[in-house]
Amino acid sequence: MVNFVVLNEISLPLPKDERKMNEVLKEFSQISKELKENNINIIRSARNLNEIELVDGEYLSEFLGKIDDKDLKRLAISIFSNRIIEMKSPLYTKEEADENDVGLIEYKYKDKSVSGFGAGDIFDTIVVSFLTDDEWNNSKIEIKKESMENNGEVVFEDLQIKHSSTLENLLIHKDFFNILIDDKYNVLKDEFWDKKDELFKKIKFCDEIEEQIKVLSKEVYESFINKLKLIEIGIKDVEEWNFSTESKSTMERYALERTFYHSDFSDRIAFENHIKSFPDSNRMYFLKMDEIVYIGYIGKHLKTIKYKK
Secondary structure, three states: OOOOEEEEEEHHHOOOOHHHHHHHHHHHHHHHHHHOOOOEEEEEOOOOOOOOOOOOOOOOHHHHHHHEEEEEEEHHHHHHHHOOEEOOOOOHHHHHHHHHHHHEEEEOOOOEEEEHHHHHHHHOOOOEOOOOOHHOOOOOOEEEEEEOOOOOOOEEEEEEEEEEEOOOHHHHHHHHHHHHHHHHOOOOOOHHHHHHHHOOOOEEOOOOHHHHHHHHHHHHHHHHHHHHHHHHHHOHHHHHHEEEEEHHHHHHHHHHHHHOOOOOOOOOOOOEEEOOOHHHHHHHHHHHHEOEEEEEEEEOOOOOOOOOO
């Protein structure tokens, strides 16, 4: 599963009327922002943006220079100057083209060659369009594929490609994003500490976690990662799991075991809240401060007044 989508270049050029153009670009801007929210940062295209007619007879620099409305120009710049999401060419690296026998396959939509939709098929990703015509207002686009087998036989197939030109039909493809999320967080234990800052923006980890991670069982580690993922992507709040706050008597006697350090703190801090729902009675101690969740401990049940093993 790839973490990029593909541009349908035949959805261009844009309408010349600035009011209509504004509507089309606003919709595409919404799509781009939603893609980025779902950790997709690249739209691949067959050609560089400078080589594509954005309006009839106008390429990028001329197109931007002729827009009179300041808000529309700002919107166009945000899209075509890669400020929201990066648009880059080509559709394939040389290795990808060779691996997928791209030269032996042709894709067509209404008798037009559509390399973008072809890449959507090969990479099993979403193709995005500018909503310049009602035909693009669909979550699936039917195309025809013509390929050559090793024996020289030509095979014809009808395909439906995942597609979006509006926020509404992009959200139909939530399963695609969920798979991407699962792939992204499929991190081995020995990679976790180095990748934690890249993976988690809403969660921070106290220094002690680096060593604790190394001794977790496979089952506990997977449960740990799954909970962190759900917190990070906003599906579940840390306090929605089965958690407890340590008793006053336990904290008086065993606070030191629950005291952890992060560079955001001026000193070590005692963590009282912990989630219980881990295999083999493991615990995760957390502290929620200013919308950031700090994780201080993950591991075996710590001593309490009642539990002294």
